[in-house]
Amino acid sequence: MNNTLNMLLTKFMAIICEKMAFKISASACGWSAYQPQEPECLRETETH
Incomplete structure (x- = not known):
């Protein structure tokens, strides 16, 4: 019983973490387009 409960809880947490990772990676594409x-x-000055 205890082993089954641990396995189900582990699978559930893995699914939740996987969904969160997909959402974060998809939103990172939008953030990478932003270039401040x-x-x-910090800018290099031209000395020519």
Whole structure:
């Protein structure tokens, strides 16, 4: 009984984590399109 309960709980948590990972990876595609501008103090200045 205890082993069966542990197995079911493990499978349930794996399914939940898998669904969360899919949602996060799908939203990461949208976030990667956002490119903030670099602060002026970090920009390289041309010396030519």
